[in-house]
Amino acid sequence: MTRVISDLPADVLPRGLAGVPVAATEVSDVDGQAGFYHYRGVDPTTFARTGTFEDAWYLLHFGELPTAGEREAFAAKIRAAMTMPPVLRDSLPAIAALGPPGSMDVLRTAVSAAGVAIGCRPWTEQDMPLTEAQMFTLAALTPVLTAALYRLARGQTPAGPSDDLDFAANYLRMIHGADPDAARVRALETYLILAADHGFCNSTFAERVIASSGADMGAALSGAIGALSGPLHGGAIDRVPSMLAAIGDVSRVESWLRDRLDRGERLMGFGHAVYRTLDPRNTVLREVAREIGGERIALAEVVERTGIALLNERKTDKRREANVELYAGVVLDYAGVPEELFACTFPVARMAGWTANLMEQIADNRIFRPAARYVGAPPR
Ligand code: ACO
Numbered sequence: 001m002t003r004v005i006s007d008l009p010a011d012v013l014p015r016g017l018a019g020v021p022v023a024a025t026e027v028s029d030v031d032g033q034a035g036f037y038h039y040r041g042v043d044p045t046t047f048a049r050t051g052t053f054e055d056a057w058y059l060l061h062f063g064e065l066p067t068a069g070e071r072e073a074f075a076a077k078i079r080a081a082m083t084m085p086p087v088l089r090d091s092l093p094a095i096a097a098l099g100p101p102g103s104m105d106v107l108r109t110a111v112s113a114a115g116v117a118i119g120c121r122p123w124t125e126q127d128m129p130l131t132e133a134q135m136f137t138l139a140a141l142t143p144v145l146t147a148a149l150y151r152l153a154r155g156q157t158p159a160g161p162s163d164d165l166d167f168a169a170n171y172l173r174m175i176h177g178a179d180p181d182a183a184r185v186r187a188l189e190t191y192l193i194l195a196a197d198h199g200f201c202n203s204t205f206a207e208r209v210i211a212s213s214g215a216d217m218g219a220a221l222s223g224a225i226g227a228l229s230g231p232l233h234g235g236a237i238d239r240v241p242s243m244l245a246a247i248g249d250v251s252r253v254e255s256w257l258r259d260r261l262d263r264g265e266r267l268m269g270f271g272h273a274v275y276r277t278l279d280p281r282n283t284v285l286r287e288v289a290r291e292i293g294g295e296r297i298a299l300a301e302v303v304e305r306t307g308i309a310l311l312n313e314r315k316t317d318k319r320r321e322a323n324v325e326l327y328a329g330v331v332l333d334y335a336g337v338p339e340e341l342f343a344c345t346f347p348v349a350r351m352a353g354w355t356a357n358l359m360e361q362i363a364d365n366r367i368f369r370p371a372a373r374y375v376g377a378p379p380r
Pocket of ligand 1: 231232233234236265266267268269270271272273274311315320323324325
């Protein structure tokens with residue numbers, strides 16, 4: 001008998017699937033009421049100021065923080081996977097020319113090309129270790145591609161990674177063509193650790209949907225970048241610095257923010273789909289920003305206080321706070337990441353969580369094929 005989907009009651013249609021579990025995961029989770037998130041049970045804010053990005057990546061994949069020896073071996077494995085296949089290197093100038101430097105769209109295209117170049121095939125038609133190696137290579141290549149695309153767009157030749165540097169330092173090295181100083185690496189490391197994963201967010205869901213059809217790792221990971229690039233998700237990181245620049249001075253904060261809200265626009269760096277209290281990533285990045293100091297940070301703090309007050313004055317159904325993006329730009333700027341690359345630095349970090357999620361999806365796959373309640377014209 002045909003199931004009449006349009007007879008499903010309206011309450012089975014939560015908009016945006018908000019709060020609806022669609023999979024079981026052991027990778028990471030977010031408790032929006034408590035303002036807490038974790039990777040495999042470990043709170044990343046406890047090691048974000050002191051650990052390395054390799055720690056977060058290793059934890060997300062293997063379920064434990066690495067020992068010193070494991071960290072070193074893992075960092076070496078990442079470095080070894082940072083070599084671009086010649087066919088990809090040769091195609092990169094054309095890909096860089098497709099759009100503005102630092103655009104996530106260009107990076108998404110390059111990751112898709114990288115998937116083809118390293119021979120990604122439907123994971124259902126190849127061995128699991130090969131699929132795992134391919135997703136790992138794509139994750140390791142993401143900072144390489146990001147930096148190379150940026151340099152090519154500026155008429156510079158790509159700069160390779162150094163065998164003596166770890167992931168975060170190598171990312172800065174490949175952007176600038178010179179070894180970075182330790183304080184800047186530390187700031188970047190903190191951001192990368194905090195951004196490595198975040199529960200079943202929009203882009204994670206998107207890549208798992210793609211992989212669930214058996215599609216290859218290049219398809220899933222470039223799709224994840226596509227989802228992340230939207231202004232309501234990771235695309236907000238780009239828009240916060242321009243918001244701060246447009247406000248310009250603390251005297252203009254309230255009128256500027258009010259005006260945006262009066263026009264029905266969203267304040268970038270505020271609100272979250274899950275958090276109903278402080279975003280713990282924002283708390284750590286604000287702390288780093290305060291230590292950096294400067295006029296821009298003072299302005300960001302006034303914007304934060306005023307934005308929260310205005311949002312909660314206008315909408316009282318639930319609490320809204322600032323999110324991870326508000327201080328991310330300030331911290332990345334200090335770290336020496338050019339503003340054009342703020343957006344792409346997000347997927348550079350998130351590849352760690354995305355690939356852990358893909359492993360989980362593949363290990364226990366069923367194709368995602370939800371239903372919709374048909375509300376259109378009756379059959380005729
Ligand atoms: N500015 C203005 N209004 C807001 C904001 C905001 N930043 N955040 C929520 N609201 C209002 C919306 O207008 C919306 O009302 P409407 O449906 O009548 O238009 C309502 O509050 C929705 O509230 P929530 O249920 O709390 O949020 P939702 O889950 O729908 O959206 C989102 C969450 C997309 C993050 C939203 O807060 C937003 O657009 N923020 C600005 C963009 C941003 O900073 N994104 C980064 C998020 S963090 C990340 O993805 C890494």
